Amino acid sequence: MRFFHIQGERFIELAQLPADLPAAGFLWASYERGEFDQHYGEFQQHLQRWDCGQLVDLHTADLLNKQLPSNFDYTSWYDLLIFTRLAALPGLEERPADDEAGRLAAAQAAFAAIETSPLGFAVFDHVLLTVHPEGCPVREFFAGKLGQLTEGRDLRGSARLPTSPAELMLRMVNHLVDSYLELRRLLTRHLGTLQRALMEGNSHFDNWPLLLTARDTLHRLEEISEDQRSAVQEWIDALDEWPVSIDPAVQRDRELLRVRSRDVLEHIERVLTHVRRLESSSEAAVQMHFSALGHRTNAIMRTLTVLTAIFLPLNLITGIFGMNFDGLPLIHKAAGFWIAFGLMLTLGLGLGLYFWRKRYLGTRH
Amino acid sequence: MRFFHIQGERFIELAQLPADLPAAGFLWASYERGEFDQHYGEFQQHLQRWDCGQLVDLHTADLLNKQLPSNFDYTSWYDLLIFTRLAALPGLEERPADDEAGRLAAAQAAFAAIETSPLGFAVFDHVLLTVHPEGCPVREFFAGKLGQLTEGRDLRGSARLPTSPAELMLRMVNHLVDSYLELRRLLTRHLGTLQRALMEGNSHFDNWPLLLTARDTLHRLEEISEDQRSAVQEWIDALDEWPVSIDPAVQRDRELLRVRSRDVLEHIERVLTHVRRLESSSEAAVQMHFSALGHRTNAIMRTLTVLTAIFLPLNLITGIFGMNFDGLPLIHKAAGFWIAFGLMLTLGLGLGLYFWRKRYLGTRH
Amino acid sequence: MRFFHIQGERFIELAQLPADLPAAGFLWASYERGEFDQHYGEFQQHLQRWDCGQLVDLHTADLLNKQLPSNFDYTSWYDLLIFTRLAALPGLEERPADDEAGRLAAAQAAFAAIETSPLGFAVFDHVLLTVHPEGCPVREFFAGKLGQLTEGRDLRGSARLPTSPAELMLRMVNHLVDSYLELRRLLTRHLGTLQRALMEGNSHFDNWPLLLTARDTLHRLEEISEDQRSAVQEWIDALDEWPVSIDPAVQRDRELLRVRSRDVLEHIERVLTHVRRLESSSEAAVQMHFSALGHRTNAIMRTLTVLTAIFLPLNLITGIFGMNFDGLPLIHKAAGFWIAFGLMLTLGLGLGLYFWRKRYLGTRH
Amino acid sequence: MRFFHIQGERFIELAQLPADLPAAGFLWASYERGEFDQHYGEFQQHLQRWDCGQLVDLHTADLLNKQLPSNFDYTSWYDLLIFTRLAALPGLEERPADDEAGRLAAAQAAFAAIETSPLGFAVFDHVLLTVHPEGCPVREFFAGKLGQLTEGRDLRGSARLPTSPAELMLRMVNHLVDSYLELRRLLTRHLGTLQRALMEGNSHFDNWPLLLTARDTLHRLEEISEDQRSAVQEWIDALDEWPVSIDPAVQRDRELLRVRSRDVLEHIERVLTHVRRLESSSEAAVQMHFSALGHRTNAIMRTLTVLTAIFLPLNLITGIFGMNFDGLPLIHKAAGFWIAFGLMLTLGLGLGLYFWRKRYLGTRH
Amino acid sequence: MRFFHIQGERFIELAQLPADLPAAGFLWASYERGEFDQHYGEFQQHLQRWDCGQLVDLHTADLLNKQLPSNFDYTSWYDLLIFTRLAALPGLEERPADDEAGRLAAAQAAFAAIETSPLGFAVFDHVLLTVHPEGCPVREFFAGKLGQLTEGRDLRGSARLPTSPAELMLRMVNHLVDSYLELRRLLTRHLGTLQRALMEGNSHFDNWPLLLTARDTLHRLEEISEDQRSAVQEWIDALDEWPVSIDPAVQRDRELLRVRSRDVLEHIERVLTHVRRLESSSEAAVQMHFSALGHRTNAIMRTLTVLTAIFLPLNLITGIFGMNFDGLPLIHKAAGFWIAFGLMLTLGLGLGLYFWRKRYLGTRH
């Protein structure tokens, strides 16, 4: 657990929770989930001492839950946001396989192993509580970046310190959403592999479990994005109900907070659009695969029919001249065989030509 | 029927309905459906004596109905919630079958036998009336637990007594929702059995009635969850219309009630998401099954075509040399047969090689 | 046409429309559609004399329309509800057929002959006008029941007389909705017949017109229920806009009216859910039918392929030994035939075993 | 272009636009689209002189557009309604074809040639401007009917003159909606032809372009009806925002206008329901067609398999006795042939019986 | 970057941003994206000097983003609209291919290369900022047209200068929407090519990647249009919240702005309807293609079955008379062969006739 005091241009790490709230700026208290499980009683006592109200027990339970979908709730003391992080597990990217089997196995592994653990935020007026999964890179990123402020021009605003717990929360949420970008590259690559396997070697595809995993994964991602969107949408709705201030500086801050919230929402919607496009494109590829399969079956049937149509009459002729009748015509003539053979040749070629003309035998099967 | 008086830290079972409402705390009157059918007249009289208004006749009929879907209604005197319990019937879990046929039969039994009986709640200001199915374990659970309060830390709040009829109702509803967890294990296991039957022994699956039952069951569960969600959503909407109090303690209680209600709603939505995921995943498995079947038909067609294509020409050759022409070439030469046989061997192997190259004969069928 | 005066505990049939409105209670004027077509002018004059306003011409036209879907409209003088009755035509139930063809014909007849004629209600403050199809059993039922009031306990409220035109209208609408129950038994039975025909004798089903009729019927029932729901929902919305009274008795009546209206709405929603479940279940049965058909085609293909694969090589052997080469091996040896026959037997059995092992020949086709 | 002055019971055609607005009643100015293109400047000048405001340029452009979908817009001076007329082109009905090919060609022509040109209405307080397609029968119908008023009883209200521009507009829109009735007969007949072609001669249907045209046509009709519904819905919403009057006569007129508007909306919804039913029924017929085709393919496969299964063993026997082995059994016995022939007959009939029993050979193909 | 001052009838290009805002009229500052990236600091300083507030950093980032979907946002100082331009890339139209392969390749190229870059608008009270993609023809078009005003009658209003930044923005957006018209011609042509390829040469279509591209393209166009619609809808909603003015001229301008905004919205909805119609029509064509394919497979199966059914019995006869029995009947008679041959001929023709009668052999395959 790490504690910070942020005020104007200063960003100071504290060794422990202060006995009193600082007169200006705000506190950021960040815990890993395990740490919060042990210390939430202590945190509650500090909240009470700071006159910030109390975390409701149900919310504490939500913050400790490792599986909760994205969610927003509120009380008169604070707003609570649970936000699922969508990220590629480290190590998934390392070895690009050489052969198709390897690539499909890698895709299977990737679809099955997307990290989706929730971060919890409780936004008080002057305190931000964040609860992270174990080893969460997001906390370290922000603890580091906010301390430095060394970047040059950054239009998305991280070049200056956040002025309120809500702004810090929104920046962290935006960072979580942008982490989808990495995942996006990964998903696009593995779905491309799958699509190629479906379209190219089309008649031998049989990796149904992979296809099932891919569909379930995309459907789950869509659900997660939809939950993220609802949660942020509810945050925006709650923001509009915050008590109005007549101080122009507060009004300005509030307006910027709203702009930033809508920006986060728009980022989530772009992720959602992208996931839906992947879903729709995968479904189309599966459809095309089976369409091609139908064409192929049709071509095979045509071949079978043509073979049957050519050889059955020829076999009939040989059968006729193979009968044991004494009076079988032609058989005792010298040219008899060649006449029959010529007849068979003509018939075979004629039938072949006929079917080729009727396009039963295409060049493409 | 059992009656309780709950006040602050005390939880007392009463022998019968008291003549007057206690000055503080609230009453909980619980009936089984059959008991309520016999005693609702008496309960109405007590309500009138306590100055709590009257149960509307239509609502009494709803409380006695064994098949009503989840539903919320209200009058100025009380709120009425009918809430369907989703639970695995006892005994369904006992013997895990050894062979696949047994497992499929167990799945069939499980899908057909999910218990979905409704509990009824009438929430007055100081009285909670609950009407249970016969032998309902929920009443005994709460009668027992509330009497003991012996558990340690419990963040979901059951370590302290409820402070109002509404809170007790919400805790019972939450308990009902969580009972889906057991069912979830059961459903997941049996759908897994079905999925394996569809994917593995793919060409011999013919248990269509089981598939139909599974689909109907999941669709019914989705409907039930949607009705649960609407009912609780309407309860939350009604809660917002309750008259405002200026007493801060009442305001605080009301706020906690709202948090708890939204928590129940979120639990129901998680059940709904899970049911929909099962539905979508089952439909995908069925699709994959038929896709695999299509591939298999295609492979069989290819085999048939190749067999025909190889043997018909060979048969033609034997037919030719089986004709009774006097002048048939080769037949009187010593090596004649071996020449013909060599020709046939070459032709057979050549055609086989050709089709193997064109991947008509894959290693996987 | 029949006219009634209802006041408190009294229910009196009048010979004709009274010249003046009774001082207390309300009037119920009921017409068959044909009667109303002849007498609406007269009814309008009475309305004017009673100072109840006028029926708008467009509404009179709606009341006379035999095909109108369920609908709600209002003016400042009255509310108008058109409500479609869903009922099984009498006589459809009589002879349960003995054989399947008879049962399918009965199903066809039943699907094509569901009665869906509309009843019209105009609800004034102290007058209820109802317009019925010819020979409508609903009017006789209510005229009879309200006159007797002899039943014992009846929680749905028909044991006491309605206190307002609106309540009487709601009771009649509820009666109409409950008449779906009969139809429900009929539909369930005939759809069961159809489902069994699809699943059991699966490869010979060809009664497509019946299937088309069943689907169209269910779709039409869904539409009708949706229209019923919209109409009652709009009635409930209009009810909330009625002018507020400060008389507690009026407030109480109004509240009970709202409870009753929501109860009717809930009944309609249950019908709608049931119809949708039938629809979804029928579609699933059709899908399963074609799935089973696909399996069967696959099994037939496998049989054909195995037959071809076993007999073509055997035929080739007979062909070879049927050729007329002088130097054909084995043919002049005594055991020659038996060697060839043994070879053919071995090959045939070996191929049979091979395909049996590869599960080309299952026990189930 | 024709101009009328309507006041109370009088309906007078004017030679030209009057210099001043009449003191009572209202004006109806009707143009064909080409006429309005030439004279809209002049009409604008009259509007200004009458102090009725100005048509916004964008609206003038909409009124001149021949392809605009149904649409509603408003300004503080007037309301603008564009409403698409759905009608059968004259001449489509004339010759009912004798043979199926002729009927299908007639259907193709009918689907491709439904007239859907827009009428424009601008509703001022005392002026109605209508812009019609060339040769529009609607204007002539109303100019004629309103002048006569000779019909007897007409509940839909056309037996008396409209009292405001809005009422006249609504009557004309209602007339446009009812013109769907004719089209409905036509569509139902041609879709019936198509359905019969799909179901009866089921294995030879190949008129895909007609099917495509029918589907596109129905989809387009659905869109048009949805646009009509939105436009009238928006008109109704706008009506509720009209300034309130305290004059009871004005209030009464306004109420009747609302009743009439909702009536038009209900008519449109009935058209929409009908179009959707046609759509859904067509899709079902197409599905059934392919289902029947699948059954037929299955039956053909069964026939092929049975033929193969019967003749291949018989051919094998002839092959065996056709081999040239010296020691072939039976061949030198007198009854040898008849023994073999009996064996073949028995085998053939036995196999035939076996397959007939297993229902491979049904009576229905 | 180009700057303009628009006031009443005057349209003047400025060399640089003026130090002070002009007393009347408004400024239009237009940048290409690259230019704005370099000069946005300077523009911010001018905004501050003119007392117009500040562009929020997040919005500046949006204006610089090359990939943002259509979007609307607002602050108390300005409204921000990002609007995606849908246009055919220049050069796509040039060479209409002669053969089908060339046309399909052109379609592939066209679907893959639709330009969809966003334009950004920031609408201040007296300043319009527009940010264009590099080489955007829209800016040059407006800079040119507004300077000339030489056209004659133009009902859509571009014959007079815009009176506010919002009106200029709406005119530019409308111009962007209308640029879909060109694209529409292109799309319709290429989809027609694809449709013909699917329907005509139906059994050989295998250009699945093109089909996939076409579907993805149409789906993407639908998304883009939906985003455009949402953005303009939000603009219209924001317009309704603008502070009310009591100046009639301002009110009139505001009303015209709303009319124009709704007109733009209606244009976008027409594009959306058109895109959806193309989508639905493409899906129908694909379905028809596979339906036709199924018919063809069925016809081929019929042919195969008839061939087998005719030749197998004939072959059996030849086999019988080819057996080596001494007592084979007929073979030693003079007419023996001709009797057998006649039998075979009769049987073959009889079977052919039988199948022709049962319509197994249609004229259409």
Ligand SMILES: [Mg+2]
């Ligand atoms: Mg989904």
Ligand SMILES: [Mg+2]
């Ligand atoms: Mg979803």
Ligand SMILES: [Mg+2]
């Ligand atoms: Mg969800």
Ligand SMILES: [Mg+2]
């Ligand atoms: Mg999308």
Ligand SMILES: [Mg+2]
């Ligand atoms: Mg979709």
Ligand SMILES: [Mg+2]
């Ligand atoms: Mg559903």
Ligand SMILES: [Mg+2]
């Ligand atoms: Mg549902």
Ligand SMILES: [Mg+2]
């Ligand atoms: Mg439901």
Ligand SMILES: [Mg+2]
């Ligand atoms: Mg979901």
Ligand SMILES: [Mg+2]
């Ligand atoms: Mg879902």
Ligand SMILES: [Mg+2]
């Ligand atoms: Mg669905």
Ligand SMILES: [Mg+2]
């Ligand atoms: Mg539906």
Ligand SMILES: [Mg+2]
């Ligand atoms: Mg519907």
Ligand SMILES: [Mg+2]
């Ligand atoms: Mg409907």
Ligand SMILES: [Mg+2]
């Ligand atoms: Mg449902």
Ligand SMILES: [Mg+2]
């Ligand atoms: Mg449903």
